[in-house]
Amino acid sequence: MRTPLILLPLVALAACTVGPDYGGPAPAGAARPPAGFVRAADGTINAAPGVAPWWNTLGDTALDELERRALAANPNVQIAEARLKQARASMRLERANGLPSGNAQATFVHAQLPGVNFGGSGGGGSTALNLYNAGFDASWEIDLFGGQRRKVEAAQASIGAAEARLADAQVSLTADIAQTYINLRDRQQRIVLARQAAERQHAMLKLTEQRHTAGTASALDVERLRNLAEQSDAAILPLTAERDAYLNALATLVGEAPGALDAVLGDTRAVPLPPAQVAVGDPAALLQRRPDVRAAERQLAAATAKIGVAEAAKFPRLSFMGLIGIGGSKPGDLFDLGNLSAIAAPQLSWNFLDFGRNAARVGQAEGARDEAAAQYRGAVLGALRDAEDSLSRYAARRLTVASAARSLASADRAARLMRQRFDAGTATMIDVLDAERQRASAEQSLSQATAVMTNDYIAIQKALGLGWETARP
Secondary structure, eight states, X not given: OOOOGGGHHHHHGGGOXXXXXXXXXXXXXXXXXXXXXXXXXXXXXXXXXXXXXXXXXXXXXXXXXXXXXXXXXXXXXXXXXXXXXXXXXHXXXXXHHTSOEEEEEEEEEEEEEEXXXXXXXOOOOEEEEEEEEEEEEEEEEEOTTSHHHHHHHHXXXXXXXXXXXXXXHHHHHHHHHHHHHHHHHHHHHHHHHHHHHHHHHHHHHHHHHHHHHHTSSOHHHHHHHHHXXXXXXXXXXXXXXXXXXXXXXXXXXXXXXXXXXTTTSOSOOOOOOOOSSEEOOOHHHHHHHOHHHHHHHHHHHXXXXXXXXXHHTTSOEEEEEEEEEEEESSGGGGGOGGGOEEEEEEEEEOXXXXXXXXXXXXXXXXXXXXXXXXXXXXXXXXXXXHXXXXXXXXXXXXXXXXXXXXXXXXXXHHHHHHHHHHHTTSSOHHHHHHHHHHHHHHHHHHHHHHHHHHHHHHHHHHHHTTTSOOOOO
């Protein structure tokens, strides 16, 4: 069968693709690289590229194992992986939708027709009729104006967005694991120091009670120290509750029931310290590493492609349908080529009188594209702000830790001097215990400041997207 001449120009249009071509996102306006990328005079920041498993820089084997288990079993990561699987399946479906479809079928029909006599004789009897048929039909819609190609393009971009969301889930998870682990070690260490301070406080109370019995201390001194001892005991309780909460949080983050890690992480360890230098990479790589920015960019690409899908619906549609069948009233007719029938039916349809429906769909798609562009710009600005804020906080926290370390050194010297005075007989044991208590308090402050500094280091890794290693071109 020859193709009608009127269809030839339409077939020639099959290489056309309507709608805007995606050329990448627009610049994010006044966005600038974080100042931390250029402020490196103190040597704490350099331009070395960051590593993907950034938590290894903390040098804690227990944390490394937690990160490994969490990436393998965390429900949020598994949800993101499942969504990526769905996106890839949608991509395969859209590719298949652009190809012909065919169906094979076999039919047997038995009919009992009352009052019908195909032999021509009179009578009101009934006639039995059998029909055997086997056939194959195929259909194919020609993608004249690229609507299906735009669907495939949108599906490809959606896969990229799903991959970026998976990366974002992994970055967030690794940061949450590390920060929760740091808080756990901080609480464990502070509990030990708080108990030591409480023991010294009770020892001071006991000595003061002895002095009160001997008449060398007042009842007011005893009550004052008893109040301090009670406060020291009470300070341990919230630290213990927080420690248990962090243990439960780590268990759920690695996909276990609360309490599953109590035996593994029950021993007290020091808070791991960040490296001397923070590798942040170059400014251009920031937006390439941040998974949320990459996801927003892929969403913009998908929304742009969907405009072409809506545009293509405004134009004529050309489809072909073919049917081949063979059969008759007897089973042997299925093998008689003389009973073969074939039908080819090209069809051209055009919904030109839609009263603006397709134009409205195009407007919706353009609005969705504009929304995705604004979301991308917001993601870029948010990423730059996160990087700037985290670098500034980390720089300030290093100074806080240095100050806390100097305070602890001063408390150490004061405790040694007080011990020397006690040995020389010019100070009492209460004075020595009080100096030790102040030293323990300074040590708690240093532990807390160190934990906050390490958490700020973790926040830098999350802000820079260093928990995910992008594939090299």
